[in-house]
Amino acid sequence: MEAQLPATSIIPRVGGLTLAQWQRLGLAAVLIVAVALPFVVGNYRVFQFTLAMIYAIALLGLNMLTGFNGQFSLGHGAFYAIGAYTTAIMLDRWGIAYGWTIPVAGLVCLVVGFLFGLPALRLEGLYLALATFALALAAPQILKYFEGWTGGVQGIVIIKPAAPFGLPLNEDEWLYFLTLAILIVLFALARNLLRGRVGRAMVAIRDHHIAAETMGVNSALYKSLTFGVSALYTGIAGSLGAIVVQFVAPDSFSIFLSINFLVGSVVGGLATISGAIIGGIFILFVPNMAELVSKAAPGAIYGIFLIVFMYVMPGGIAGSLKMVIHRWFSGNAPAVNAGKVATK
Amino acid sequence: MSAILHTSKLQAFYGRTKALHGLDFEVREGGITTILGANGAGKTTTLRAVCGMIPTQGDVTFNGQSIAGKATEDIVRLGVAQVPDGRGTFVNLTVEENLRLGAFTRKDKAGVLQDFERVFHLFPVLLQRRHQQAGTLSGGEQQMLAIARALMLRPRLMLLDEPSFGLAPLVVQELFAILRAINRDEGVSMLLVEQNASLALELADHAYLLETGRAVLSGTTEEIKRDESVRRSYLGY
């Protein structure tokens, strides 16, 4: 989240611009780069960046839950899977147009997330983490079990949609822009949500959960709603993921997907919206880089990297950036908010 | 008489805030020094600083050896036992286990057994409650347990943070008699923080008056007792 500068005091400037102006400038620059990108890089890269954006959407969902609401999920891969399978089944079995499947996947996840979030009324921190961890571990098994719908181990193959309205884009480029558009809309919605009354209530629950309740915040309702909305975002990401990858199978949604999401959200920076994008890029590209370093044991390289990373930047990339920027503007750094999770 | 504990320009910090601003005091070998002061003056902080429980600057010498910057457990192993603020009970362990922990660093098994006898003699209620969870003891009983646990170390120096806290007046009298006996018979030196100033001044030989992390008055207890302001604010006559 961006800084909230006091309106009355003299607003600090760097290079003649205020922090807010710099931020707007930065955002514009990022947007321009994002729009130009598909025309500059090859198809495979376009596909990769599309996937990174999809992960970013999923991470934003997880971030709402973990960073802003202090709940802790190791099972968001399951919601991603539900989103993906909803789309795949609708496309493959029922022949519904893919455009419709995306919101439906989101809604299905909203409901499932809300229902799964109901136990969250009772579970604190670690217990919720374990329950979600179990969900993630069980997801592939459940998917294999309902073979008639999910195609079992074989999975479901999806055909890549072409660009509509005769747009001069190939399939990869079209999906890139579609994802970009959805990402922008979802991020704008999330930003408004988190900045508003709802967001404040969520943070209040995270930081002072009993106090929030005495002040009239219906913590139970907010918590399961947050879980639902969080699942909605991740489900939409899963739906897009299925379309872009053109394939769903139970083993793509193993526990490692959930773990990757958690890693992405912490590494990117919890309780920051920009952290989701950084995290998405991170989990897509860094494991690949680990593979370049060592073909034999890429997981080990990645693991070592994660440990060193957490030591150097416990607040994630966005958290550390925020600190540097604030130091620039005000000379003193705000406390790194590495996402307080529940009470210890 | 030489000093067993001695600080010079001792400063202590909670995060960035300084709670002690250069404190000089000493406890004589075999003596009892008391620290008086209002709430928040820094008495507890002084004991924590001596034991290396918080970041400090300045020097602390115990038994001729500098202990500033040492780890708490190493300081304790030199023979410094603390009865901490809040009693520090291991609430999930039994009374006996609490006492065993007090003697954790000792190697002389026979001596430890003797000391079990001794503390049970001093505090018979602990013998009755021997196998009870320490957290279920009453506040006063826990206070006795804390003192007994400190004694189990066979310390050379005891740091006592309000040992009379929560004890009935009669028990307090008894406790101070015990402390006096331990000091006299075994030569254990003591640094005593007490709200009950008149009792503390009875027991101690030297006293310091702390105000917001600084010693504003020091001397023998006789001198301190005569001080007009101490009489008015701490002794009430």
Added chain:
Amino acid sequence: MEILVQQIVAGLATGGIYASLALALVMIYQATELVNFAQGEMAMFSTYIAWSLMNVGLPYWAAFFLTIAISLAGGILIQRGIIRLFEKAPILSVVIVFIGLLLIFQSTAGWIFTYLIKPFPSPFPQAAVTLGTVQFGSHDLGALGVTIVVLVLLYVFFRYTSLGLAMRAAAQNPVSSRLVGIRVGWMLALGWGLAAAVGAVAGMMVAHKVFLDPLMMGGILLYAFAAALFGGITSPGGAVVGGLTVGVLENLVGAFVPFVGHELKLTVALVLIIGVLLIKPSGLFGKAVVTRV
């Protein structure tokens, strides 16, 4: 009836393995309020060490005890070398560190030993044991015996030795522990060492049943979580009861509820976890955690 008894004993045998691993989780949880997500992978790696020792010609029990010693030392090293650096870090950072460890162990095992599954020997005779009219697998009985020995040893250690007492004290109240001269940091490290050693035993016992491969502990760790939560993550005794219960339930459900079969056993564990947590959020024997306002 005979099948029922058989299934229960088989369930107790696997349950004992879950119990050991659950106990390892509880040990670290009690000291740090963290669940070590890498515990299963550490156990898997220990099992590979045992396999290698036997491969170079050591007899089973020599390899067994040497592996325990190596795991103990390894656990201590990991705590001192890595985990200690994150003592004051936010909880999620530590979780990421655990994930990092998990990846390191898994990937390194795959790299050194390949992902091909390997048979792992049992020290117990092949033949089944017949008691009355019921037949039991001798590995099941043996594993159960080994687990019981481990649990008794741990109980005696924590209950009656002063080092065990100091470890419990350090876990409960580090400040007071320092004030009686306990080196709290080393106690935490020793806790990691013991957890790793107990995990190693669990790994060696289970590997004979599920075969050795770098991914073998995924599901087992979940059962151990379920066990630890079922019994109450703050209670070592609860972890043991939880482990045995989960093991027996898993076996009975797998054998007698037709639609569950082998595929949905994990799902059963999931339902069990959530069910227990809903009814009793602190587990069967756990203490409710009082949250600060």
